[in-house]
Amino acid sequence: SKLQWSTAISMVVFAWLFAAFWSVMPLLGWGEYDYEPLRTCCTLDYSKGDRNYITFLFALSIFNFMIPGFIMLTAYQSIHQKFKKSGHYKFSTGLPFKTLVICWGPYCLLCFYAAVENVMFVSPKYRMIPAVIAKTVPTVDAFVYALGNENYRGGIWQFLTGQKIEKAEVDNKTK
Numbered sequence: 001s002k003l004q005w006s007t008a009i010s011m012v013v014f015a016w017l018f019a020a021f022w023s024v025m026p027l028l029g030w031g032e033y034d035y036e037p038l039r040t041c042c043t044l045d046y047s048k049g050d051r052n053y054i055t056f057l058f059a060l061s062i063f064n065f066m067i068p069g070f071i072m073l074t075a076y077q078s079i080h081q082k083f084k085k086s087g088h089y090k091f092s093t094g095l096p097f098k099t100l101v102i103c104w105g106p107y108c109l110l111c112f113y114a115a116v117e118n119v120m121f122v123s124p125k126y127r128m129i130p131a132v133i134a135k136t137v138p139t140v141d142a143f144v145y146a147l148g149n150e151n152y153r154g155g156i157w158q159f160l161t162g163q164k165i166e167k168a169e170v171d172n173k174t175k
Contacts (some may be wrong), residue, residue: 022064031056035133037124043131046114057115065100065108072097092148099144103137106130 026033031053033046042092044057080093107130113119119127146152154165 021062025056030148031060037127044111046110046119046127054115057111060109061108065104068101069097072100095144095148096141099137099140103133103140107134 025031029052032045033042034047035041036043036120044060045053057160076093076097084094110127110130158164
């Protein structure tokens with residue numbers, strides 16, 4: 001079934017409200033912001049060790065990493081099963097979940113670690129790595145979706161070269 005406009009708009013509004021909620025909570029006292037270790041921008045303050053901050057880190061990791069990861073995993077497994085039945089693979093269904101784990105996993109691990117142990121003995125440069133990797137997600141996702149779909153790949157190829165990819169060439173490249 002096709003996605004209706006009302007459903008799409010509701011999903012976008014939910015995503016914005018969800019993001020706003022988690023962004024505002026440290027400003028209201030649940031969690032806290034501080035400069036990143038290299039002082040380039042702000043991130044969560046990992047130096048706190050009180051119960052308020054620990055609950056924020058655990059809730060943040062569960063609701064923004066684990067639950068979305070579970071939803072992605074089950075949704076893309078369902079899509080994979082449908083592709084498997086039809087015999088026509090249009091997209092690598094495991095790649096979006098792997099991207100989530102690779103890009104957000106280190107940040108989530110740092111949050112969990114900061115909740116149970118003092119991270120201040122870890123070099124600021126090493127504490128900066130998970131934040132930098134997490135910030136690459138929009139670019140990585142664009143490549144995953146653009147290059148992972150045969151229709152987009154063909155369109156990109158045609159845009160760059162002016163040549164249209166024949167259907168047989170697309171099928172050979174995806175196998």
